Amino acid sequence: MSEPVRLGLRANAHQFALLVGLNALVGGMVGLERSVLPLVGKQDFGLRSSSAILAFVVAFGAAKALSNLAAGDLAERIGRKRLLVIGWLVALPVPLLIGLAPTWWYIVAANLLLGVSQGFTWSMTVVMKIDLAGSRRRGLALGLNEAAGLLATVGLLVSFFAVRDTGAHVAHEQLAHGDSTGRRKGLRETFAQASWRDPVLRACSQAGLVNNLNDALAWGLAPLYLAAHGASVQEIAIVAAAYPLVWGAGQLATGWLSDHTGRKPLITAGMLIQAGALGLLVAGGGAFAASLVAALLLGLGTALVYPTLIAAVSDATQPRERARTVGVYRFWRDFGFVAGALIAGFAADATSPKAAIATVAALTAASGFIVAATRWHSLPVVLVAFLVATAAQQQGKEVVVWATKDAVRLGLTGGLQGVVCKGCPPLEQLWEQFTDAGGELWLCPICLTARDLGDAETVTNTKVAGATPMWEWAGSDATIFSY
Structure with a gap:
């Protein structure tokens, strides 16, 4: 006899903990690349062009963005758990491709697979935790989710043998919203709704894109910028680690906070703090102390934004439409990797890394003002x-x-x-x-x-x-x- 379906973190603590653990594995696979790949491209493979070095970020972002978009629709067709397992299967060749790469383009190809894997696995762990948590602790649930983010084999085994699908939780929550048997929006209609028709979803999608735009810069260009100004590998590693450390730890509080203060104030503040952090990185001229403070501020701003944006998207969506809508949002968010790598790479090659960082800082500030100007019905x-x-x-x-x-x-x-x-x-x-x-x-x-x-x-x-x-x-x- 099956157990009754209940919503909430406490009622689903076991499954929720498994999904948080899976997120740590998903995040770990990208985290291993953050501080080393740009320097490997320049020093080991002899690449001189910033655009060529950042090609791995473009590959990762494009693959992940498209996989996010497909994941929402596929989840409705084949189920969340099956798609989670498929995502881990795709990731299995990635460590070998990177570790044995004879040329830089093997690493780019590995990041294509990693992007597909992340698009499927992270999308499903996010959506499944939203399904389990219900609406009252959604921000906290997503803060825990994003904070967790080593091995594809472990993730595959846990996903296959221990994780349960959350389709029943979706149906249970939908009953509270009424019209549980109504027409479901298709992917095309959902894409339009989340991209431009709904003002809150539109604001979230653009903020997510710009957030990952500056993340791509921090990932790919910042290590090269610091190295060009005389920073040692150890100093670059410290700066590179400080940003995701504050980002990850901060989300434990910011997700919970958004449940109590509302989503809009945290998103606006986070984007403006990110813009200020990038401005400080430019003003500091690559000095270690200024760069470390900038990394800490960038992590704080991202912690305010990251779980809150997904919670806001979930707030504005019917439970039965959640997988597709979150998929569209995550498409735009992770397309920011592509946009950020292209802007940073071409701007750095055409002018200077400092000009590229300043450009992204201005775009980030503009994004924050767009969110601030969007009516959120929180009056x-x-x-x-x-x-x-x-x-x-x-x-x-x-x-x-x-x-x-x-x-x-x-x-x-x-x-x-x-x-x-x-x-x-x-x-x-x-x-x-x-x-x-x-x-x-x-x-x-x-x-x-x-x-x-x-x-x-x-x-x-x-x-x-x-x-x-x-x-x-x-x-x-x-x-x-x-x-």
């Missing part, structure tokens, strides 16, 4: 409206909330998630209380049409109704509050 006024509504219900009154302008997004899939303010209960909790008491959310049809949301999927206890039915319902003796 306390939204919570106040539902606090007043539930208080009226406790007095035995019939209540309808009529949403206009951007507030119509509250009635769409994911619009209620991640809306928090200090000292306020989560909007999802208020929504449950509101609907249990018979409350309804009415959405202005003109406002939906103006935002190209006329065909968007709505949550339960929601309907589209204009001003005329609203006044007909209110009559002449209703009490109306406007926010």
Whole structure:
């Protein structure tokens, strides 16, 4: 007899721990390359062009981005666990190709395989942990996930024999969102939704791309920049290790923090801190002390951003659409490796490494401002409206909330998630209380049409109704509050 399906970290602690361990193996395979490959390309293979050296980052990023995009769709077709096992199988030849490489292009080919493997394995461990955790501890779950990130054989064995598929958890969570048997979006529709139609998903996708754009620079160009300014191999290794160390450890706190403060403030702050760190790297002129501080700041900024972005994407997505949507987001995020390596390589060859780093710093700051300018529905006024509504219900009154302008997004899939303010209960909790008491959310049809949301999927206890039915319902003796 199968065990009942339950959501939450404690209820799924065993499977969650296995997936965190797998993430450590996945991350370890890339971590081994971070501090050594650029110097190997220059010193052992005699490469002079930054673009040629960074070709391994382009190969890795392109393969991983496309694999992420395919992983979401494949997970719905063949299951999460099977795709996880396939990802580990692809990684098996990578150590041999790198260790025995007679030319640099064997290493580039190995990184193609590593990118495919990471796209499948990391995508599945991320999605499966989201499935297990539920919505209330999603940020913490993803902080643990990203912080964990040695061997492909170990990962393959654990994935095959110990990990269970999480499809039942997806179905269980979907019941709480209503419409569990509704139409599923295809990959093309999901790609459009996550790339440009939905403003929150669009902001997350561009921030993820720019985050990995500057990560590609830190991975491939920063060691060469430090070496050119006289840094020893030991100093380069210390700087290279400091960045992922702070990034990994910091996510243990930042994922949890985003569950309580909301996603947007952490993403905005993280991108701007990253931009400042890259600016310090340029201003320091390759000096060891300044470069070490820059690496620590870059790690802090990335820790604020990395788990929070995936949590924000999950917030804005129906459980049954999660694998595809996260796959699209991760496609854009890891395409940042390609963009970053190309920008850094060509800019360094055409001008100087310092100019390349400054360019990426400016792009990172711009990305942070884009997130800051995106409406996230986190204003306390939204919570106040539902606090007043539930208080009226406790007095035995019939209540309808009529949403206009951007507030119509509250009635769409994911619009209620991640809306928090200090000292306020989560909007999802208020929504449950509101609907249990018979409350309804009415959405202005003109406002939906103006935002190209006329065909968007709505949550339960929601309907589209204009001003005329609203006044007909209110009559002449209703009490109306406007926010």
